[in-house]
Amino acid sequence: MNRKNKQGLFMKLLSWLWLLLQFLLKIIPFLLRIIFSLVGKLLNPTFKKLKKLFRFSITFKITVVYSFIFALLLLLSTAMILIGFRFFLFQQVRQSMDMTSRIVEDYLHQSQEIPETSLEELARRNGAVIIIFDNQRESIYSSTSKTRITGFWEGPSSPSLLRLEARQIILSNRQILWKGQTLHLQVYKDLERENNYIGILFVILLIANGTGILVTTLIGSRVSRRMLSPIAKMTETVKAITIQDLDMRLDVGSSQDELKDLAETFNEMIDRIQSSYEQQNRFVSDASHELRTPISVIQGYASLMDRWGKNDREVLEESISAIKGESENMKDLTEKLLFLARNDKNLLKLERKSFLLNELIEEVAKETRLIDTKHRISTALNGEIILNADRKLLKQAFRILVDNSVKYTPENGSIKIISYIRKKQVILEVADTGVGIPKEDLPQIFNRFYRADKSRAKESGGHGLGLSIAKLIIDKHEGKIEVESTLQVGTTVRMILPMQ
Secondary structure (H helix, E strand, C coil), X not given: CCHHHHHHHHHHHHHHHHHHHHHHHHHHHHHHHHHHHHHHHHHHHHHXXXXXXXXXXXXXXXXXXXXXXXXXXXXXXXXXXXXXXHHHHHHHHHHHHHHHHHHHHHHHHCCCCCCHHHHHHHHHHHCCEEEEECCCCCEEEECCCCCCCCCCCCCCCCCEEEEECCEEXXXXXXXXXXXXXXXXXXXXXXXXXXXXXXXXXXXXXXXXXXXXXXXXXXXXXXXXXXXXXXXXXXXXXXXXXXXXXXXXXXXXXXXXXXXXXXXXXXXXXXXXXXXXXXHHHHHHHHHHHXXXXXXXXXXXXXXXXXXXXXXXXXXXXHHHHHHHHHHHHHHHHHHHHHHHHHHHCCCCCCCCEEEEHHHHHHHHHHHHHHHXXXXXXXXXXXXXXXXXXXXXXXXXXXXXXXXXXXXXXXXXXXXXXXXXXXXXXXXXXXXXXXXXXXXXXXXXXXXXXXXXXXXXXXXXXXXXXXXXXXXXXXXXXXXXXXXXXXXXXXXXXXXXXXXX
């Protein structure tokens, strides 16, 4: 094979390798995604099991935390005891070495020769080693031949802690003037026995602390489980509460701790949920009942038109008139329900602006006089009152009150509208000479779909939503509404609004 053929083959191999590399770069990410997906699916149950396995209970967490705190306190107290005990032992040895040095000095001053017997007895009794050096730092006496100090040890005169051959000693160094020459007295004591005492104390404290931590953990776990047992009961009770069974309540018991507060809070929340649910059910039921009547009327007249209205013009006109009236009634009811629904969803927003209240009153009075000619409608306005409020909503509430007075006031009766200011509050009154409201019904007249006299209200075409809407509007303006009524005398409705 010549050189050119070899070069051509080499270039082909390079091109194949390049194509293979490009293919791998494209396919590898795809393969990795598949592999990771399969591995994730395979390991996901394992991860879930591990997560569930390491899902510790509150009892376990409380026990571990308090056991750790208790162990830390024991560790600190143990360290303080050992340090204090070591300091006490070493201080005792220092005092003993200092006292031994003084006794040796007294022995030397009382004798012309070194009292070896007395010094050996003193060393044995105090567990010390006594070494005397001459002025040249040469040893002239040692209480034992097994001394660890073979030469003179330079150090302070007071007993000090030293380390010799991996052992701790306390050394006392003193100069003594004896028989006209200066001697150097060194007394030291090996601290092996004292260190053994400290080690024994450490082992005892370690066993005691370990036993205390173990007992505390076991008792703490049991006590925590008993203290938190109401939570398990609360959980079972809450799981058993359903929409069909909202009468269940958590057992408060006789305890006075935070769990009782939690249970009471849950019970109050369930009370509110039950009340809201019952109110919603009542609202839906009442709305369905109110809508069913006009729908039935419309269906009845539609059937009447289908049978005889095609040929009988009188029946046709009657049916059309009735259907239009019931449609208007349904429209009015639907608008009121939508208004209440917007408020319940907190979608009802006020568009405040300043306007003359007297103009609004005169406007409503004029419109009422155009519609109703059977009542005397008068106004008593106390100066110009400028109010910052939502004019449209306030007119709606005012119109509801005036319309109610018109409905329940006999013909030739009077309706008087009064406005004035009292204690930085705007008072707007609608007083009539109507049939009045019984005292037992007064607290409930603002409830939705409530009618004091259902037969009379039905004749007047009401739904029992007007006063609830009026009160809602007044509440939105941070005001309040009051009602005074006497049967067969009349009713006064008073709207009280803050001046802003």
